[in-house]
Amino acid sequence: MRVERFRRSCVALLSVSLVSLALQTPAAAGIVGTADAIAAVQQQGDLAVVRDALAGADVREQMVALGVDPAEVEGRLGALTGMELATLAGSIKEAPAGGDSALAIIGIVFLVLLVLELTGTIDIFKKA
């Protein structure tokens, strides 16, 4: 319980400090970035321009909560455009995360066998 509370305050503190550190992206006052201009042409831009600043902070917080080393977060987010950050902010928990294949497949095969076993369709886990 205390550990959990400590962990939470650490994450909160960290995200606040990261937010204040960051937002280094804006090109220069008065200049529309190329990525935003392209997005505007494709009429997806309105959202991105407005949400840029919020999205960065949001993704930062979610990444740390998902176990990413806080020291790495800045560099990772700095490589993305405002539009990409905005998209990520809304999808980081569900977007496809490519991982292992072999382990997952074995896991699923096992699961299917287990279900079949429990429903009585097959009988391979019988005790001797």
Added chain:
Amino acid sequence: MPRSLELRDTPFFPQEDFQCGPAALATVLRASGVAVHPDALAPQVFIPKRRGSLQAELVGAARRHGRLAYVMPGTGDPLLAELVEGRPVLLLQNLGVEQIPIWHYAVLVGYDADRNVAVLRSGRRERQEMRWQRFARSWDRAGRWAMTALPPGVIPLQAEATRYLEAVAGIEAAGDRRAAAVSYDAAIARWPENPLAWLGRGNVAYADGDLAAAADAYARAATLAPGHAAIRNNLAQVLADAGCIEEADLQLERALALAAGTAMTATIDATRVSIEADGPSSAAHCALPDRYWPD
């Protein structure tokens, strides 16, 4: 297009648990001439509690290593065209089913139309042959997402201009202005009539502090796309910086009229405020005289 082809020299990095993202990314980066190992990429893309890596972050990590991540259109032909040009393709597969997806990154290194197979570097397998239809379905179930890592200035023969410019704008946003400048120059050589290529070139010049080059590039962009508010906005800003206040005011007026009713209005208003705050008077000396700016 040849009946069969295999990029046999493509390196191979057997993946650790859940680390197909770093392994696949290292494969295409190494093939494009970047000396990098999956171990160095994992901290840049892996998300522990998702037990995997996201597409957006593979794109970002490629940029951090000086390569443009060109996200390909979702059809088979451009994939094969990349192989023909000697570049392996990183792609996302869903090895499960729609309801229980198993997301996996692999690298397409070859195909054989006569034997009907795709050849992949995948997971712990250095050379995996997959029946083409099975491979295509796994790619289809993953939204047909694929990317190549391009050295700055290299444009795929079949590239779509906007996709390519998005890739360049991405590496520009990541802060690699050198790579962006070289790539915008290549884009301008390939698509001289594309206003966004000129806009991007102008933005890099502006960030480098080269006001004259930025103004010329923006002017060219505005001539090609007179109705594009963002281009007028940027031209106004650089003209104001160069002390050409009257010219800047005119461009700003155009920008505001074009942006009416869109979110861009706020951006242009901010430009007006910053110009008025910086610009001392309309009597300022214009450092870019005797030039023609699009009306």
